[in-house]
Amino acid sequence: MKLRKVTAASATVFALALTATACGSGDDGDSGSSGDKKITVGIKFDQPGLGQKTPQGYEGFDVDVATYVAEKLGYSEDQIEWKESKSADRETMLQRGDVDFIAATYSITPKREEKVDFAGPYLLAHQDVLISADDDSIKKPEDLNGKNLCSVTGSTSAQNVNDKLGLKANLQNYPTYSACLGGLENGAIDALTTDDSILAGYAAQKQFEGKFKLAGFKMTNENYGIGVKKGSDLKAKINEALEAMVADGAWDQAVKDNFGPANYQNEPAPKIGDIKS
Template sequence: MRTLTRMAAALAASAVAITLAACSDTSSASGDAASSGSGDAGSSDLSFTVADSVDLTGSDTYDAAKSAGTLRVGVKEDQPGLGYLDAITGERTGFDVDIARWIAAELGFSEDQIEFQTIPSANREQALVNGDIDYYVGTYSITDKRKEQIGFAGPYFITGQGLLVAADNTDITSEDDLAGKTVCSATGSTPLQNIQENFPDTKTVPFDTYSQCVDALKDGSVDAVTTDQAILIGYAAQEPDALKVVGEPFTEEKYGVGVPKDDAALRHFINKVFTDGGDTWQKVFDADLGSSGITVQQPAVDDYE
């Protein structure tokens, strides 16, 4: 089934003229360059040099994508600053989206060869197992349980449960200041459960989505919003005059790139991209999340066998 799907994609791709960018084995990001992709594949003002000579042997995923002329990438679309789809323009933006675009360029795929697919969190492993996508980038925490089904490159970002407050709030600087406060998080989420179980003097308000929590924070209905700090940084970057992230993460989540479990070659390749591309990683972070005011460092990868 995967071969048939790839053949169909290859036939469709053959009708499209592909123009590769500058010839280089390493990619670069420029905050001054305009994105050259289509509306679906485009992102911020970052541009990545597409490699014209890729040394990747033993990856069935890469071989199939190269044959088809299309790279299928799973992402999210509802997280500002990380993975967001503008319903009007069709433009995808965010840190995770740009990480995905950077990897694609290093694999030798231009913007118009990327096929982004929105995959819900609950369906990520199955999409990789089924061969529906080639890799996934979208606040995907590395866990031993998930490694039973798929592989992970990275981590490319380490975060944890954090706190978002109003920009003029001086009462809450960390989780130590939550006693007597009202905190919002998503219904049934791990961050909400953590507050309820470990912060008994803190009132919690659940909503279906984090955007509803942010609206409640802005109208003064709650004192703080809590979830992964990376997600909160995205909201703060979107409205830096109204919102800010305070304190340090008080749990730990390591975000990785999900790949097919048996494709160690692809996993090692992506890990090398991260290890050798510190300057590019920093440019991506600065472009997408830098306005939040948070300073972070790129983590070392876990290039397991």
């Protein structure tokens, strides 16, 4: 990927400084060959634009961020072991040591911070809605009243629209975001709601280019962080890597590469420790 060609070179000096102390699943303190060294990273496998497993490998914004961070910690791309981290499993995976860190649309919340630590945030997302590109009837959140709004089964995003924002949308439960997009495409639903970054990732897929648009509603703040085990010294090292990614332009390039086709109006890179409530 374009980003990785850039970051592989830019990470070299910093990586050499951290190699001796970086934590990884294959680095147990012995002096074994560097080829045996591994770091295990949790990502989503099924979120286009963010974390997706494909026949060619792994791709998405979270993947690019995690790859950059791993390289700054002293691990080349082929020393990364990717592990699927479903939303309900993330805290347990970190607590058990199944992964060294997780970058998987992982919103920083007080409840989660009781169990794990977070580096970042590295992206500020917002709950938004995706609508047809030619739909001019939904210009503000109140326009969702009476509309068919897609809710992915088990998701709280659509429920938030009615419960937290006091709107009166007609919730339609679909099993997956892809199914919601199909309903949006054929007119069965009027809008799909979740984090704007996730919506942008789906809308940026080649088969959907030009068909959908983000409404631009900032209904909630979702501070994406990189999860690590409670008390891990990786937190400080990852924060340094994230700051470097922003400083050298790799963060902006990752946004463009993964969300560009959806015209995602992303927030600027957040400052480390700046959590928007």
